[in-house]
Structures are given as C-alpha cells and as structure tokens.
Amino acid sequence: MRRSRRKQDEPDLGILSSRTLFGLQHELVETLAEQGHPRLRPRHGAVMAYLDEEGSRATDLAAQSGQHKQVIGTLVDELVELGYVERQPDPADRRAKLIVPTEKGRDHMVKSDAIIAAMEAEHASAVGEEAYAEFKRVFKLVAERQADAGRRK
Template identity: 80%
Template sequence: MTVRRSERKQEYPDLGILAGRTLFAVQRELFAEVAEQGHPELRPRHGAVLAYLDEEGSRATDLAAQSGQHKQVIGTLVDELVELGYVERQPDPADRRAKLIVPTAKGLDEMTKSDAAMSAIEAELAAAVGKEAYAEFKRVFKLIADRQSSRRA
C-alpha cells in the first residue's frame, strides 16, 4: 500500500510546515487577544512593523531588515498603520533626509498589550511542555532561524 504524500506530511511534517503551523496559530491567538483588548483593526501582516518597532521610533529600512520583508511592503504597512492611528512618520534627528516610524499613544498601547499577550502565550507553552524543554526549544529554534536568515541575506 502506498502512503500518500499528504499523509506523510501530516505524520512527519517538515520544518517549513511546523514553522508555518506555529506562526499561524500564535498569530491567531495573539491578534484575537489584542483585538479583545481594543485593537480589532490590526491584522497579522501589521506585525512586520509593530513587532520590531522601537518605542522611540525605527527606520523603515531597519524594520524591513528585521522582519525579512521588502522595504516596499513595509512602506505599505506603515501607510496602513498611519491611517489606523498606530504610527506616524517623523524626521530622524540623526539624519534629516530619513524618516522615523514612531508609535503613537494608540501604537504604544497596542505594543504593551501584545507584549503581555505574547508573554502569556509563551508561559502557557512553557507550562505545557516544561520550562527547560521550552527554553531549549527556543534556543535551538533561534539558532535555526538565524542560520536560515543569514543564508539568503
């Protein structure tokens, strides 16, 4: 009897499938929690900006590099977030030609709430698999993510 590819992938998922399933599940939980706390208009795509944004502001090029997104994608997301009231563009005091993406009060509120929600998600996962196992998983997963990020940079 031949085992179908989809059955093999379900029983023995590869790294891409596991990473994708994890990403989408965490995003669903995180954005549902943040929506309940007053930010229902945000979508997971906005995380490419908000997850990496510094409280004092960040350059779009830095956000693109950190998130792995193209600068044009970041620009579109920043436009959306400006329209939604989460960020604003301000002159960069270190370089008058550059702009900083700076969170507004609404953006800072979302960042605080999403950080707390993410901490709660991680605490729940650590409790489910054991704190040491979860810490080791994160350590190894970071090594893999860093290695893969640097391969095509």
C-alpha cells in the same frame, strides 16, 4: 516496497514553522481585538513587532522583518491611517524619517508583549520549563542559521 511519508504525520521544518507562526498570529490578533485593537491584521506585525518605542527607520524594519521596503511602506501607510504610528523627521538625519508609535501604538505594543509572554508561559507549563527553554534556544539557532542561508543566496 518503500512506505510513503505523510506530511501531516511527519511535518518538516517549513510546516512546523508555519503552523507555529499562523497559530501565534491568530491568537495574538484575536486577543488584541478583544483588548481594544480590532483593526490590526497579522501583516501589520512586520512593522509593529520590530518597531522601537523611540522610532525606527523603514529600511531597518524591512531588514529585521525580511519584507521589501515597499511592503513596509504600504504597511506604515495603513498603520498611519489606523492611528498606530506617525512619520517624524529623524533627529540624526533630517533627510530620513522615523516611524514612531503613537499612544495607541504603544498601547498595542505593551499588550502584544504581555500576550506573547502569556502564550510562552502556557507552552512552558505544558512541556516543562527546561524543555521549553531548550526548544527556544535551539529554535533561535535554527532560525538564525536559516536567515543567514537566505542572505547568502
């Protein structure tokens, strides 16, 4: 008789990835709220996590985050209303617009980077520096491979 596998006992890559993402997002958003950014939500990460300090085009943000351009447009509208970004003409192509962080947006970016670095340092301390470095190396390879597979379909 075959013994059934329970998902919670042996989670697959999708479950492990979602637990990691949702846990990270929850802690990040909660900590950012404590540090003066209470109105941002995890969905805003599709823009803020990929935004260059000098500005980014919406099409680039969509490609990097894996979101549709229309979703990015909606998120940018929300972030403009919240005061985190503004649209400016792209100096390289006046027909295009850049999404540029405001002072409030740059503060958010700096704090987010520091929070993520602290979270990573805690994980490295808990599992060991070498083990965590190897985990990140392998996880990056798996993520890149999965992204490539998704683009081929």
